[in-house]
Amino acid sequence: MYVCVCVCVCVVSLSTLCLTPTIYNGFTYFFLTLLTSFHGKLYFFSCNELSWSSSRAFCVSKGADLVTITSLTEQNFLVSKIKAWHWIGLNDLETEGRWVWVNNQTLNETGVQFWYKRESGKSEPDNWKEAENCAIMKNDLNYLESWFDVFCKYRMKFICEKKY
16 A cells, blocks of 8 residues: 655745645556646646546546636736646537537637637647547747647646636
């Protein structure tokens, strides 16, 4: 029997770096997470990579869910904290083309969208090979502050959020 301990170190005010143990498929994984608060929400930025559904299950197991982005301010805050691609809580798994957040709000209800727009060709979401049903957020030089639809089984870092 293994005993897991969560180790947290204060990085800056309102931010904490944690090593979080999680058992997944019978193995214990340690997830390094950055906990950051902003406008009444606590965000968890993973350093580990999981599929979209496993990322969501991890968030839910911690009393949170994948992030739901409701404003440009929140989008900009999140983008400022990441360098890699991260899962967000947006998908069209139930109905193709109808993008819904994990809290069941549609994009029309939240009123914000940050899909990548190509200068030539089809912009995101493009449902490439008719199988891209989960959304990621990117922040790199080629794709600043944009969302993309990708295959849900890809392994990516992820962002959880919890209201406090």
